[in-house]
Amino acid sequence: MTQRLLVIGGDAAGMSAASQARRRLGPDDLEIIAFERGNFTSYSACGIPYWIGGLVDDRDKLIARRPETFRDEYAIDVRLRHEVIGIDLDKREVVAHDADAGREVREGFDHLVYAAGAVPTKPPWARTDAGGIFGVQTLDDGAALLAWLDRASKPRHAVVIGGGYIGVEMAEAMIQRGLSVTLVERDSQPMSTVDPDMGVLVRDSLVDLGIDIRTDCTVTDLVVDGGDRVRAVRTTEGELPADIVVVSVGVRPNTALAAAAGFPIGVTGGIRVDLRMRVVGLDGVWAAGDCVETVHRLTGQAVHVPLGTHANKQGRVAGLNIGGGYATFPGVIGTAVTKVCDLEVARTGLLEREAEEAGYQFVCVQVESTNRAGYFPGAQPMTVKLIAERRSGQLLGAQIVGRSEAAKRIDSLAVALWNYMTVDEMAGLDLGYAPPYAPVWDPVLIAARKAVDAIHADNPIS
Amino acid sequence: MTQRLLVIGGDAAGMSAASQARRRLGPDDLEIIAFERGNFTSYSACGIPYWIGGLVDDRDKLIARRPETFRDEYAIDVRLRHEVIGIDLDKREVVAHDADAGREVREGFDHLVYAAGAVPTKPPWARTDAGGIFGVQTLDDGAALLAWLDRASKPRHAVVIGGGYIGVEMAEAMIQRGLSVTLVERDSQPMSTVDPDMGVLVRDSLVDLGIDIRTDCTVTDLVVDGGDRVRAVRTTEGELPADIVVVSVGVRPNTALAAAAGFPIGVTGGIRVDLRMRVVGLDGVWAAGDCVETVHRLTGQAVHVPLGTHANKQGRVAGLNIGGGYATFPGVIGTAVTKVCDLEVARTGLLEREAEEAGYQFVCVQVESTNRAGYFPGAQPMTVKLIAERRSGQLLGAQIVGRSEAAKRIDSLAVALWNYMTVDEMAGLDLGYAPPYAPVWDPVLIAARKAVDAIHADNPIS
Numbered sequence: 076m077t078q079r080l081l082v083i084g085g086d087a088a089g090m091s092a093a094s095q096a097r098r099r100l101g102p103d104d105l106e107i108i109a110f111e112r113g114n115f116t117s118y119s120a121c122g123i124p125y126w127i128g129g130l131v132d133d134r135d136k137l138i139a140r141r142p143e144t145f146r147d148e149y150a151i152d153v154r155l156r157h158e159v160i161g162i163d164l165d166k167r168e169v170v171a172h173d174a175d176a177g178r179e180v181r182e183g184f185d186h187l188v189y190a191a192g193a194v195p196t197k198p199p200w201a202r203t204d205a206g207g208i209f210g211v212q213t214l215d216d217g218a219a220l221l222a223w224l225d226r227a228s229k230p231r232h233a234v235v236i237g238g239g240y241i242g243v244e245m246a247e248a249m250i251q252r253g254l255s256v257t258l259v260e261r262d263s264q265p266m267s268t269v270d271p272d273m274g275v276l277v278r279d280s281l282v283d284l285g286i287d288i289r290t291d292c293t294v295t296d297l298v299v300d301g302g303d304r305v306r307a308v309r310t311t312e313g314e315l316p317a318d319i320v321v322v323s324v325g326v327r328p329n330t331a332l333a334a335a336a337g338f339p340i341g342v343t344g345g346i347r348v349d350l351r352m353r354v355v356g357l358d359g360v361w362a363a364g365d366c367v368e369t370v371h372r373l374t375g376q377a378v379h380v381p382l383g384t385h386a387n388k389q390g391r392v393a394g395l396n397i398g399g400g401y402a403t404f405p406g407v408i409g410t411a412v413t414k415v416c417d418l419e420v421a422r423t424g425l426l427e428r429e430a431e432e433a434g435y436q437f438v439c440v441q442v443e444s445t446n447r448a449g450y451f452p453g454a455q456p457m458t459v460k461l462i463a464e465r466r467s468g469q470l471l472g473a474q475i476v477g478r479s480e481a482a483k484r485i486d487s488l489a490v491a492l493w494n495y496m497t498v499d500e501m502a503g504l505d506l507g508y509a510p511p512y513a514p515v516w517d518p519v520l521i522a523a524r525k526a527v528d529a530i531h532a533d534n535p536i537s
Numbered sequence: 538m539t540q541r542l543l544v545i546g547g548d549a550a551g552m553s554a555a556s557q558a559r560r561r562l563g564p565d566d567l568e569i570i571a572f573e574r575g576n577f578t579s580y581s582a583c584g585i586p587y588w589i590g591g592l593v594d595d596r597d598k599l600i601a602r603r604p605e606t607f608r609d610e611y612a613i614d615v616r617l618r619h620e621v622i623g624i625d626l627d628k629r630e631v632v633a634h635d636a637d638a639g640r641e642v643r644e645g646f647d648h649l650v651y652a653a654g655a656v657p658t659k660p661p662w663a664r665t666d667a668g669g670i671f672g673v674q675t676l677d678d679g680a681a682l683l684a685w686l687d688r689a690s691k692p693r694h695a696v697v698i699g700g701g702y703i704g705v706e707m708a709e710a711m712i713q714r715g716l717s718v719t720l721v722e723r724d725s726q727p728m729s730t731v732d733p734d735m736g737v738l739v740r741d742s743l744v745d746l747g748i749d750i751r752t753d754c755t756v757t758d759l760v761v762d763g764g765d766r767v768r769a770v771r772t773t774e775g776e777l778p779a780d781i782v783v784v785s786v787g788v789r790p791n792t793a794l795a796a797a798a799g800f801p802i803g804v805t806g807g808i809r810v811d812l813r814m815r816v817v818g819l820d821g822v823w824a825a826g827d828c829v830e831t832v833h834r835l836t837g838q839a840v841h842v843p844l845g846t847h848a849n850k851q852g853r854v855a856g857l858n859i860g861g862g863y864a865t866f867p868g869v870i871g872t873a874v875t876k877v878c879d880l881e882v883a884r885t886g887l888l889e890r891e892a893e894e895a896g897y898q899f900v901c902v903q904v905e906s907t908n909r910a911g912y913f914p915g916a917q918p919m920t921v922k923l924i925a926e927r928r929s930g931q932l933l934g935a936q937i938v939g940r941s942e943a944a945k946r947i948d949s950l951a952v953a954l955w956n957y958m959t960v961d962e963m964a965g966l967d968l969g970y971a972p973p974y975a976p977v978w979d980p981v982l983i984a985a986r987k988a989v990d991a992i993h994a995d996n997p998i999s
Contacts, residue, residue, distance in 0.1 A: 087977070122912060122972045136912035139977075383977050384970035391986075400993075405965040412969035421969055450584060450598035480942065483975065486949035486968045493966060494956035503867040504955060506948045507874035507883055508846035510584045513945070515549070515601075515845050524853075531862075 078105055080397060081169050081184035083159045083332075085111030086118070087383050088364025088390035089190030090140065093151050095394025096186075102150045105398070108182055109151055110171050112158035115214055116142050121383055123217045124241065128248030134214055162187070162336035164357065186359050186397050189333055189346065190390065193326035193365035193381045200296045201322055207305035208297065208320045211245055223319060224252055230318035231255060234308045236294050237323040238265030240413045243277070245321045246286050247416055257287040257315050259308065264290055268411060269420060269474050270427050272441065273460055276476045280416045289315070326381055328366045341368040343379035350403040352393040361397065363389035370406040372493065373424060373471065374433045380407050409472075410489045412482040421485035424472030424492045427462060436465040438529040444518035446480040448510035455479040459522040461488075461498065468497035468530045473522075480512070487519055498526035540567055542859060543631050543646035545621045545794075547573025548580065549845050550826025550852035551652030552607065557856025558648075559611045567860070569613045570644055572633050574620035577676050578604050583845055585679045586703065590710030596676055624649070624798035626819065648821050648859050651795055651808065652852065655788035655827035655843045662758045663784055669767035670759065670782045673707055685781060686714055693717060696770045696779035698756050699786040700727030702875045705739070707783045708748050709878055719749040719777050721770065726752055730873060731882060731936045732889050734903065735922055738938045742878045751777070788843055790828045805830040805841035812865040814855040823859065825851035832868040834955065835886055835933065836895045842869050871934075872951045874944040883947035886934035886954045889924060898927040900991040906980035908942040910972035917941040921984040923950075923960060930959035930992045935984075942974070949981055960988035 080096055082089040093107050109116075117139040125131045142153040154171070157180070161170035168183045195210045207230065209220040224230060233249040235242050238260035249256045258265060258281065265288060266277040281288060289312055297320065298307035308315045328345040330338070339347040339355050345368030347355040352367075354360045364386035371378045388404060395402040410423040430437050439462050447454040457477030464471055473488040475481050491501050501523040508515055516524070542558055544551040555569050571578075579601040587593045604615040616633070619642070623632035630645045657672045669692065671682040686692060695711040697704050700722035711718045720727060720743065727750060728739040743750060751774055759782065760769035770777045790807040792800070801809040801817050807830030809817040814829075816822045826848035833840045850866060857864040872885040892899050901924050909916040919939030926933055935950040937943050953963050963985040970977055978986070 119910065119912070119972065119977065121970075121977075122910060125913065125972060130914055131912050382970065384968075387977055388965060403965070405962070408967045410967040410969050412971045412974050414971060414973040419974070423967070423969075448581065448584060450581070450593050451587065452592055480945065482971070482973075483942065483969055484945065484948070486946070486979075486981075487952045489967055489969070490949045490952035490956070490958075494952070494958070496952075496956070500867070503850060503865070505870045505872040505885070505951055506846075507872050507885075507945055507951070508583075508844065509874045509876060509944070510581065510587060511876040511944075512874050512881070515581065515583075515849050517948075519948075 077103060078185040079183065080105055080107045080186040080188065081182055082107065082109040082188045082190060083169065084190035084192055084364070085109045085116040085153060085155070086190065086192055086364070087386040088192070089188055090117045090145065091387050091390025092188045092190065092361065092363055092394035092397065094145070094149050095391050096397040097149045097151060099395065099398025099400055107151045109145070109153045110157040110159050110169070111153065111155050113213055113215065114155055116140060116145060116153060118214055119383065120212060123211050123214070124244035124248045126217055127211070127220060127245070128251040134218065137214065159332060162332060164336055164360070187361065188393055188397070189338070189354070189360070189362040189366065190364045191329040191332065191366050194329045195322070196325045196327055198294070198324065200294055203297060203299065205297065205299040205303050205305055207318060208322065210322055211241055212326070220321070232316050233257070233319045233321065234259060234315050234317040235321045235323065236308065237325065238262070239268060239323060239325065240411070242321070242323040243281065243415050244413065245323060246281065247284065249321070250284055250286060254319070255287070256285070257289060257317070259292050259294060259310060259315070260288065260290045261293050262290065266415070266420065269422050269476070270460065273458065273474045273476050276458065277415050277418060277420055280418045284416045326365065328368070328379060330366055333362070333366070338362070341377050343368040343377050345379045350405070351396045352389055352404055353396070361393040363393045369404065372406040372408050376433075378407065380409065382411070408489060408492055410485060412485060414482070417478055419475070419477050419479070419482035421475040421482040422473065423485050423489040424470065425462060426472060430462055430471050435471060437462050437471055438465055438526065438533060440522060440525040440529050442518065442522045442525050444521050445514055446477060447512060448514050451510045453479065457481045457518050459518045461522045461526045463498045463526045463530060465530070465533055468499050468527070470496055470498055470501065484519055498523045498530060502527050539565060540647040541645065542567055542569045542648040542650065543644055544569065544571035544650045544652060545631065546652035546654055546826070547571050547578040547615060547617070548652070548654055548826070549848040550654070551650055552579045552602065553849050553852025554650045554652065554823065554825055554856035554859065555613050556607070556611050557853050558859040559613060561857065561860025561862055564612045571607070571613055571615045572619040572621050572631070573615065573617050575675055575677065576617055578602060578607060578615060580676055581845065582674060585673050585676070586706035586710045588679055589673070589682060589707070590713040596680065599676065621794060624794060626798055626822070649823065650855055650859070651800070651816070651822070651824040651828065652826045653791040653794065653828050656791045657784065658787045658789055660756070660786065662756055665759060665761065667759065667761040667765050667767050669780060670784065672784055673703055674788070682783070692780035694778050695719070695781045695783065696721060696777050697783045697785065698770065699784065700724070701730060701785060701787065702873070704783070704785040705743065705877050706875065707785060708743065709746065711783070712746055712748060716781070717749070718747070719751060719779070721754050721756060721772060721777070722750065722752045723755050724752065728877070728882065731884050731938070732922065735920065735936045735938050738920065739877050739880060739882055742880045746878045788827065790830070790841060792828055795824070795828070800824070803830040803839050805839050807841045812867070813858045814851055814866055815858070823855040825855045831866065834868040834870050840869065842871065844873065870951060870954055872947060874947060876944070879940055881937070881939050881941070881944035883937040883944040884935065885947050885951040886932065887924065888934060892924055892933050897933060899924050899933055900927055900988065900995060902984060902987040902991050904980065904984045904987050906983050907976055908939060909974060910976050913972045915941065919943045919980050921980045923984045923988045925960045925988045925992060927992070927995055930961050930989070932958055932960055932963065946981055960985045960992060964989050
């Protein structure tokens, strides 16, 4: 008998689940309907700052797969501009609002995938419809922002609120568009996604680019002119003139609908799922992507890490399981990379403050090296920081800032951390060496050696 | 009482051992003498092809540390142009020939580090003093070759014999110097350090560069003219004109002296050492670098892998132990990277033929992807191949060929293999993702996923 899978949310997690399920079960076995409230499926939100900055010239390049592809090649009934407004777990049905037809539709399900993503955090001051204020979550957000930049009275002063990954990327994009940029950060430093001693390198690079950075600075209000357009940002450090404001102060799991339907919500605000991405306690109901919470493999604690790479993996796992296979999502270790101006910034595992919060005692080391043999053309400096548990030497975290061929070096550290390696074990790792790609001691190995020395100084056993 | 450490060989392994021992013990505790038969200490042999090709403009840039540095900063008595000609383990003394003074010197030791490196394989036809025939092992080799290129009658036709890493690098260097180049390879393909299906990409790239490749071709003799200069290379496929010949047909452990003194020699021809780099069965005697054999962590078999990165690590381990510390060298997994024309080539673990020889049954998968998000400027193609054990899915080997930001991706695969991960575990790895550095599924993860599918097709458990 044909079963039916309903998917709520047509982005990375939802469409990965749908297409993986389809790979295992044909249309005779599984009918698949996907509801998406927006106009697109499976697009790269991470690419929006590069589109706005002009590095990517066409919105459509950010769309990985179009609805037609899902319909024609995967026999998935994708319904755009359909916002799901209710889930009835007892009746096993979903109610959606079809924006084009202006009516409600009701569909039953055997399997349900909830993949509604995340919603931008909206402080009270951000709850306004005034012109010139933008988020950067959807392609529509990006298009609206670009249209604003192209107005007859071209904006000249941008204020970017929030100095995380997206804020920093958007500040750079605004510079590339020729605007003057002020970046407002509540914390003592932008990019608090790395430790302060590494973040200072990022800060310097942003300043070099001409960005005016205001730290320890909290936004209190937006000032709007007579034409209902933003005119300034009011902060604890005074008023900042602005004719365009980008708000990137974080996101939270989009769970209103799920919570109303009785889904279990975890301490992070995300939906609770098991290893196979089944919603805890609900039969035939799955969730994946930015709306769920997952486990940090190092601390064992629940975390909410809204990243496309996890959403894709989780969606794939859900889809494989729905299709009758067996797959699990093993958790995360906090790996992230980003490009800031001419810097590559990467991290994995715990920051110092996170390691402290988790109750670890640890040593930190930092080394300076290069991406290639020092004598090889194109050799560029790179800083590697390691955090290792004080007694065992187990790697707890790593951060890298460099200018070239630096960011993806975090991967070998991530795999080492994933496998609970100690820095002593890591110092012996057989990594690739050739002058165009590394010094004879790779920066990763130099850092591991220094960490071994620091651990031994702390535990004099030899 | 002051003890004495004698080091035989002043390159990576020997000088790493000496300087690490010095870091732990001052001159009052440990006197250190290093004998080096050549003119340099601690140089990058791996950099010689780039110096010859002109990418590195100065020989001295290849010297990591000069004798004066060791003398002044490490209090190590470095004796250049001293060839050790005898080791007496009973008397615990070494006899060296001082080439400048033309006499023998004799020194006793408490600790001995044997780090005599490797010597080039010399087929019968290579045993000639005729002009125009060069190896590329030492800086003196490189200088002689460069001088030959600068002769009044400039050489125009180069024949490079041997298509391994160094042969391929030297073929490219000769092209960069404006010569026509023929590469002679005994095997069916150059770069047999990767599987044929990956090596064909390298071959194509060499051909595009204008290199004439002769495979399944064995050298039988060198033809010399009246002025005792090389004129041609005679092969099983006919005579190849040459006014310069580069010989790179491999190296073997330099153990003549050690074997004569009674050191144990293993099946690979390398000196047998334990985890701490102590020569098996000999008290206070250590060996490190290209002259020793080590263990392959995957097969457990003895292997001889002459690479600077291992030599440095092994030297460090020996030095730490001599200095009273505790360190071990954990073996190798066959990681290697190289640049061939515009290609980056990398491998770790076992090739297909090596996995067969080791008695494994396995699946192979190959995927095409890109180094960055497909829409991001500078995205370049990359091919990743994985070899996984058929039943467990354990990663046995990986190879990468790409055009940019490809080679060092082998490191995350090397760490996964080092930790005996299965491809199923690898598909869930938390690797770095951002559009400038990877597609949302890194090529490494795409390959792992495909390998999971191949394993499951072979073991239908779900």
